[in-house]
Amino acid sequence: MLDNQKYLVELAHAKMPFGKYEGKYLIDLPEYYIVWYHNKGFPKGKLGEQMALIYELKLNGLEMLLKNIRSNYKK
Template sequence: MFDSANAREQLVELANTRIHFGKYQGRYLIELPEPYLVWFKQKGFPPGKLGEQLQQILEIKMNGLEQLIYPLIKR
């Protein structure tokens, strides 16, 4: 069964997750350039939750849905 409260929590978490390594360290995942995410897709996403989140962000960007994520960021 679809749990909309859980889905919202996951989206809020996704919106507020930052990358903790590399050239873009400290940036929100949604702020990562699409070519960087495509590179990960080609080379292999990191294992675990971060890899799953990077895949989700790539799908969001490829479908032009970034504007749905920005309002969820807690700055």
């Protein structure tokens, strides 16, 4: 598997590590929550990078891409 493919599989299985939505898949977070973070500033590091990509995917209506990856590829 290519690095980009591995990254997408990892992103599809990534979960929120804290807060109100702790344990929920990032792609399943409510859009308003991701938009709030976009406006406030994403956390530093890998989680912030993942959340920024989730924002872009949701903005462009591509949530099903990660949901399909999650169901077809195990972590």
